[in-house]
Structure formats: structure tokens, C-alpha cells
Amino acid sequence: MxxxxxxxxxxxxxxxxxxxxxxxxxxxxxxxxxxxxxxxxGNCGLLAVGEIVPISKPGILPKVPKWLSDPKSPLFVRPKDMITQMPWLLRFLWSGRRAKVLDIVAGMTPLLSRAEQDYRALLDAAGLSDKLVNKPNIMAFNSKADIEGDSFTWNLRTQKGFRHRFLDKKDLQAIEPALSGPITCGLLLEQWLQFSDPGxxxxxxxxxxxxxxxxxxxxxxxxxxxxxxxxxxxxxxxxxxxxxxxxxxxxxxxxxxxxxxxxxxxxLAALQGYHHQLPNPNVTVNHAVLYANGGFVLTPMETGLRIGGTIEVAGLNPKPNFERANIIAEKAKSVLPGLDTSGGKQWMGPRPFMPxxxxxxxxxxxxxxxxxxxxxxxxxxxxxxxxxxxxxxxxxxxxxxxxxxxxxxxxxxxxxxxxxxxxxxxxxxxxxx
Ligand SMILES: Cc1cc2nc3c(=O)[nH]c(=O)nc-3n(C[C@H](O)[C@H](O)[C@H](O)COP(=O)(O)OP(=O)(O)OC[C@H]3O[C@@H](n4cnc5c(N)ncnc54)[C@H](O)[C@@H]3O)c2cc1C
Incomplete structure (x- = not known):
């Protein structure tokens, strides 16, 4: 034994x-x-070291009607699961009050601050150092107003030592020439890294x-x-x-x-996420890009380009609704002209989520x-x-x-x-x- x-x-x-x-x-x-x-x-493979602010935070309540009614919204509650998931959802929303969010930030900061150092030690010992890609992540936005609209999050991240740098359209083009469409600016998340493929x-x-x-x-x-x-x-x-x-x-x-x-x-809830994995995307993405307005992440992996994200509240072992993976693939086409989604593989899996x-x-x-x-x-x-x-x-x-x-x-x-x-x-x- x-x-x-x-x-x-x-x-x-x-x-x-x-x-x-x-x-x-x-x-x-x-x-x-x-x-x-x-x-x-199946996750997006980010070493998301600055992700200290929860999704449920001040200002979230006006978004709730959209989650309930629009299957294309980044967070969707399957109508048939509404009643069983309601107690969890209410707790999740209640955790979004300002004082509680500040407690959560205080709780998440020490954990996330040591994530890179702990992984480096582990991956070095296992001879896998090359699996952590030394490139920062980018968060892309349609407008500067979108960044300013969430100053609550960005100020907290800065206060806790997680740095970001503004990228105007020219800066963004220089490092990610394939990105276009409605995207006009971004933030370089300096300490965030990515894995070459989490699986x-x-x-x-x-x-x-x-x-x-x-x-x-x-x-x-x-x-x-x-x-x-x-x-x-x-x-x-x-x-x-x-x-x-x-x-x-x-x-x-x-x-x-x-x-x-x-x-x-x-x-503990299971918040389902989806990905669409493209072995031959026909476009080059150099960094992991979180597209804030689209609610998905593009991660260039050793196995191809992963388009991942979306949150679906649907219980523990639901039947996959791959329409959600198609939705993010279609949204990705709007910012990556020439993206070839043929031959893609879809996946669904649960984030283990406390309120x-x-x-x-x-x-x-x-x-x-x-x-x-x-x-x-x-x-x-x-x-x-x-x-x-x-x-x-x-x-x-x-x-x-x-x-x-x-x-x-x-x-x-x-x-x-x-x-x-x-x-x-x-x-x-x-x-x-
Ligand atoms: C779409 C998506 C994108 C994400 N992106 C990121 C990201 O970029 N960065 C990040 O940090 N996190 C990300 N996450 C979250 C992250 O993937 C999870 O928090 C993390 O993988 C959870 O790891 P775990 O080991 O707790 O659970 P899991 O990876 O789910 O592993 C649980 C294991 O337990 C086994 N198991 C379960 N029940 C039993 C049983 N009864 N008997 C035997 N075995 C059992 C399962 O087979 C499984 O192997 C993402 C998640 C999703 C869905």
C-alpha cells in the first residue's frame, strides 16, 4: 500500500x-x-499569474439578463439547468460585491504570485523547462474605452504588482500582424506566460x-x-x-x-468550457491573445492554434453543445482574416469552480x-x-x-x-x- x-x-x-x-x-x-x-x-494553457480579480465583481449584475437569454454570450446558463444551478449562481453573484472581491484579491495574490517560480522549479526538475513558453500574453480590445470601463480590475492588478503596458494599434500590429478586424488596441500582460500545450x-x-x-x-x-x-x-x-x-x-x-x-x-460547480483546436490554421499568432470583447483566447500551441474559452453553466456531466465551440471559432475569424477552421477538433470540459x-x-x-x-x-x-x-x-x-x-x-x-x-x-x- x-x-x-x-x-x-x-x-x-x-x-x-x-x-x-x-x-x-x-x-x-x-x-x-x-x-x-x-x-x-483542454484549457487555454495560460500561466495567468495576474488573474487575481474574480469574474463576479462590481458591475456584473447588468450582464446577467444577457447570459440567460443569449447562447452566444461568453457566459451562458442552459435554461434547463437554471433551477438546479440557481443556489450556486446566487452565491457567485453575491461574491461579486466590492468588499468581498477585495478579500478574494487578497486571497489569490499570494498564490498567483508564486506560480511561475513553483512551475520553473518543477519543470526544470522534470527536464521540461521548454514547455513553459517565455512570451507574455496580450489582451486585445476593440477600444480604449473597454479598458477604461474595467479600471477596477486593472488598478487592482497594478496595485498588487502585476504589470501591463498599453499597446496602440501600431504596437499591436508590430507584434501580432495577423490581428485585425475591430481590434484597435491591447495590453501586454508582462508576467503572464503560456504552456506549449497543457495536456x-x-x-x-x-x-x-x-x-x-x-x-x-x-x-x-x-x-x-x-x-x-x-x-x-x-x-x-x-x-x-x-x-x-x-x-x-x-x-x-x-x-x-x-x-x-x-x-x-x-x-463546487462545473463551469463548462470549450475549445476548437486547429492543426493548420493558415495564420500565425505569436503570443497567447485574450480577446476581451469576444470572450475567447487564441493560444499558439505545439499542437496547433487553440481557440478556447466560453463559460457554460450546465451541471457536471452535460452533453457537449459544440455550437459554443463553433461560435468562438466564428468570432475568431472576425479578428483573424484568413483563419482556416477546417479540420479543427472540438472539446468540452469542466472548470471546477467555487462561487x-x-x-x-x-x-x-x-x-x-x-x-x-x-x-x-x-x-x-x-x-x-x-x-x-x-x-x-x-x-x-x-x-x-x-x-x-x-x-x-x-x-x-x-x-x-x-x-x-x-x-x-x-x-x-x-x-x-
Ligand atoms: C476552456 C478552459 C480554459 C481554461 N484556461 C485556463 C488557462 O488558460 N489557465 C489556467 O490556469 N487554467 C485554465 N483553465 C482552468 C483549468 O483547466 C482547471 O482549473 C484545471 O485544469 C483543474 O485541474 P484539476 O487537476 O483540478 O482538474 P482536472 O484537470 O479536471 O482533473 C481531474 C481529474 O480527476 C479525474 N477524476 C475525476 N473524478 C474521478 C473519479 N471519481 N475517479 C477517478 N478519477 C477521477 C479525471 O479523470 C481527471 O483526470 C481553463 C479551463 C477551461 C475549461
């Missing part, structure tokens, strides 16, 4: 596995297939983990089996049980159901042999290496290098329930969150 069993082999699980090996633990990763379903495979990075890191003696069990976990304040086994969908010593729960958007088995109810955009990085409140690491929202790829290190701190019972209070699983619970749960009451009572 390995010292640690990690449920979920996305970027968070794999980086945690390597960090735990560094501590001397033997580690088994359990994943139902290290392939294409995970968000870590390849995740797979190569998994190979590195295996090469150091880690093991991978391909199986679907259907539950956690607990006894007297410890998780003693994982239950597989085959019906088998596998005994465990310690568990890290890192199953991305699918973590919520497993967490419930140990009395941890968290408001306040902050992840859960915490010990389970009732079971001291379980660490939880999920809910990284739109920055999970960026935070993989950093989360891995913090997970190792928690497993090793070491004081973490940063204060983990903002990432507590119990932060949405009523105070009285937190107090009860921290006494380790057994049998478990599900507290409302």
Missing part, C-alpha cells in the same frame, strides 16, 4: 504527486483515464512521476470509506475496495460528490488523513505546481509557506457547524454551506 493515494490525475493531482514524492512518500495516482476529459487537457505538460509530468517509482491505477472512484475519523479505503466503481493510508482528493470538478462521503459539502473563485486547499475537517485540493476555477493550470507544494506541506503537517485560511473547505459553512465539525463529530452530520 502506498503512503498516499491521490484521487484525480489532472494537473493538480499530478503536481501534488510529484511534490509528495519529493518529501519521500510513496504515491499512487488513481484516475479513470489520464486522457482528454480533464480540464487540464502534454500534464502527461509528461505524469511520466516523470511514474519514472520516479510512482504508480498509476486506472479506475473510477465511486466513494471514500471512512471509519473512526479516518478514510480507510477508496471504493471503485468495479465494486472493489482499495485500502489507503492517506488520501489527497484532487478530482477537479468531480470532487464534490466524493467530499460528501466524508461530510464535506462544498458549493468565490478561490480553490479549496485544506485538510478534511472530520478526517485528518485526507487533504483536499480542488476548485481552482479558471486558474487551475496556473496553480498546479503551487498547489502541489501546499498539499505536501499539509500532508507533512508542516506550517505552510502561506496562510491557507482563505482556501478552507468550510468557508461557506455556518460558524456553528464549523465549530461542531472541527471537534471531529462522528457520525458525520452534513452542515449546510
Amino acid at each position: 502506498s503512503d498516499i493515494t491521490i484521487v484525480g490525475g489532472g494537473i493538480v493531482g499530478v503536481c501534488s504527486a510529484i511534490a509528495l514524492q519529493d518529501e519521500g512518500y510513496s504515491v499512487e495516482l488513481v484516475d479513470r483515464g489520464l486522457e482528454t476529459e480533464a480540464a487540464s487537457y 502534454i505538460v500534464r502527461n509528461k509530468l505524469a511520466e516523470f512521476f511514474l519514472s520516479r517509482g510512482g504508480t498509476l491505477r486506472t479506475a473510477s472512484v465511486s466513494g471514500l470509506v471512512a471509519k473512526a475519523g479516518k478514510v480507510i479505503a477508496i471504493r471503485l466503481s468495479s465494486g472493489d475496495q482499495v485500502s489507503v493510508k492517506r488520501v489527497v482528493l484532487a478530482a477537479g470538478a468531480w470532487s464534490g460528490k466524493l467530499a460528501r462521503d466524508i461530510g464535506v459539502r462544498v458549493p 468565490d473563485t478561490m480553490p479549496v486547499i485544506d485538510k478534511a475537517p472530520h478526517h485528518d488523513n485526507v487533504v483536499m485540493a480542488f476548485g481552482h476555477g479558471q486558474v487551475g493550470m496556473t496553480l498546479g505546481a503551487t498547489t502541489g507544494r501546499l498539499v505536501a506541506d499539509l500532508v507533512a503537517d508542516r506550517r505552510p509557506t502561506l496562510d491557507l485560511a482563505p482556501y478552507r473547505a468550510t468557508r461557506f459553512w455556518w460558524k456553528s457547524n464549523v465549530a461542531k465539525s472541527e471537534e471531529g463529530n462522528d457520525p458525520i452530520r452534513y452542515p449546510p454551506y
Whole structure:
């Protein structure tokens, strides 16, 4: 039996596995297939180090009617899921009040500030330094007024040390000649980088983990089996049980159901995203470009040009609506004349999203042999290496290098329930969150 069993082999699980090996633990990763379903495979590949301001922020409310009525809007709620998703949506909107956003910014800044340094150390050790592309990202806009209209975000980023530089049309043309259409200006996001392809990075890191003696069990976990304040086994969908010593729960958007088995109810949503991957786009894009007005990202990857983004609130395992991938591909044509979308491959996958955009990085409140690491929202790829290190701190019972209070699983619970749960009451009572 390995010292640690990690449920979920996305970027968070794999980086945690390597960090735990560094501590001397033997580690088994359990994943139902290290392939294409995970968000870590299909994301936009940005090392989005300045993404400290949540999507839900002051000024968001007037946009809500459009999300509900326009399937082409960058954030759309599937009408049939409206009622089931409403509690989460209300919490998400409530997190957008000014005071709360300032708390979130304070919580996200220390995590994101160390993302590059933690990845560089990890990728260097794994011989994968070339997978982090040393080019800044660009955010493109139709007008300067669009930038000024979100001065709240840009001022906060500047205050926290994330630099950006204005690019007028001429500057933009000089570095991204293929961009045209309605785009007139941009911001150079100086510290943001990109991965050469996130799925390849995740797979190569998994190979590195295996090469150091880690093991991978391909199986679907259907539950956690607990006894007297410890998780003693994982239950597989085959019906088998596998005994465990310690568990890290890192199953991305699918973590919520497993967490419930140990009395941890968290408001974790799966916000579906899409991409359209073009092996031969017929245009050259030099940097990752976030097109603010279009709500999508263009990322030049070693596997082709990825057009990714859009948020769809549609539950955990919905049938893909690839019309959303077509919509972003069509929008991309309007800013990249000559873009060839033929032969493109479409993908859908879930961002694991807490209403306040902050992840859960915490010990389970009732079971001291379980660490939880999920809910990284739109920055999970960026935070993989950093989360891995913090997970190792928690497993090793070491004081973490940063204060983990903002990432507590119990932060949405009523105070009285937190107090009860921290006494380790057994049998478990599900507290409302
Ligand atoms: C379109 C899109 C664009 C994005 N762009 C960016 C970006 O540019 N930069 C960035 O930082 N982030 C981005 N993100 C967010 C990022 O992809 C996620 O936050 C991150 O990948 C989450 O990683 P994870 O390891 O927690 O989850 P996942 O990558 O989803 O991995 C979870 C793993 O757990 C496994 N699993 C789940 N349940 C079980 C079970 N019961 N039994 C066994 N295995 C199980 C799955 O098979 C999967 O491999 C984007 C997301 C999307 C959808």
C-alpha cells in the first residue's frame, strides 16, 4: 500500500504527486483515464499569474439578463439547468460585491504570485523547462474605452504588482500582424506566460512521476470509506475496495460528490468550457491573445492554434453543445482574416469552480488523513505546481509557506457547524454551506 493515494490525475493531482514524492512518500495516482476529459487537457494553457480579480465583481449584475437569454454570450446558463444551478449562481453573484472581491484579491495574490517560480522549479526538475513558453500574453480590445470601463480590475492588478503596458494599434500590429478586424488596441500582460500545450505538460509530468517509482491505477472512484475519523479505503466503481493510508482528493470538478462521503459539502460547480483546436490554421499568432470583447483566447500551441474559452453553466456531466465551440471559432475569424477552421477538433470540459473563485486547499475537517485540493476555477493550470507544494506541506503537517485560511473547505459553512465539525463529530452530520 502506498503512503498516499491521490484521487484525480489532472494537473493538480499530478503536481501534488510529484511534490509528495519529493518529501519521500510513496504515491499512487488513481484516475479513470489520464486522457482528454480533464480540464487540464483542454484549457487555454495560460500561466495567468495576474488573474487575481474574480469574474463576479462590481458591475456584473447588468450582464446577467444577457447570459440567460443569449447562447452566444461568453457566459451562458442552459435554461434547463437554471433551477438546479440557481443556489450556486446566487452565491457567485453575491461574491461579486466590492468588499468581498477585495478579500478574494487578497486571497489569490499570494498564490498567483508564486506560480511561475513553483512551475520553473518543477519543470526544470522534470527536464521540461521548454514547455513553459517565455512570451507574455496580450489582451486585445476593440477600444480604449473597454479598458477604461474595467479600471477596477486593472488598478487592482497594478496595485498588487502585476504589470501591463498599453499597446496602440501600431504596437499591436508590430507584434501580432495577423490581428485585425475591430481590434484597435491591447495590453501586454508582462508576467503572464503560456504552456506549449497543457495536456502534454500534464502527461509528461505524469511520466516523470511514474519514472520516479510512482504508480498509476486506472479506475473510477465511486466513494471514500471512512471509519473512526479516518478514510480507510477508496471504493471503485468495479465494486472493489482499495485500502489507503492517506488520501489527497484532487478530482477537479468531480470532487464534490466524493467530499460528501466524508461530510464535506462544498458549493463546487462545473463551469463548462470549450475549445476548437486547429492543426493548420493558415495564420500565425505569436503570443497567447485574450480577446476581451469576444470572450475567447487564441493560444499558439505545439499542437496547433487553440481557440478556447466560453463559460457554460450546465451541471457536471452535460452533453457537449459544440455550437459554443463553433461560435468562438466564428468570432475568431472576425479578428483573424484568413483563419482556416477546417479540420479543427472540438472539446468540452469542466472548470471546477467555487462561487468565490478561490480553490479549496485544506485538510478534511472530520478526517485528518485526507487533504483536499480542488476548485481552482479558471486558474487551475496556473496553480498546479503551487498547489502541489501546499498539499505536501499539509500532508507533512508542516506550517505552510502561506496562510491557507482563505482556501478552507468550510468557508461557506455556518460558524456553528464549523465549530461542531472541527471537534471531529462522528457520525458525520452534513452542515449546510
Ligand atoms: C476552456 C478552459 C480554459 C481554461 N484556461 C485556463 C488557462 O488558460 N489557465 C489556467 O490556469 N487554467 C485554465 N483553465 C482552468 C483549468 O483547466 C482547471 O482549473 C484545471 O485544469 C483543474 O485541474 P484539476 O487537476 O483540478 O482538474 P482536472 O484537470 O479536471 O482533473 C481531474 C481529474 O480527476 C479525474 N477524476 C475525476 N473524478 C474521478 C473519479 N471519481 N475517479 C477517478 N478519477 C477521477 C479525471 O479523470 C481527471 O483526470 C481553463 C479551463 C477551461 C475549461
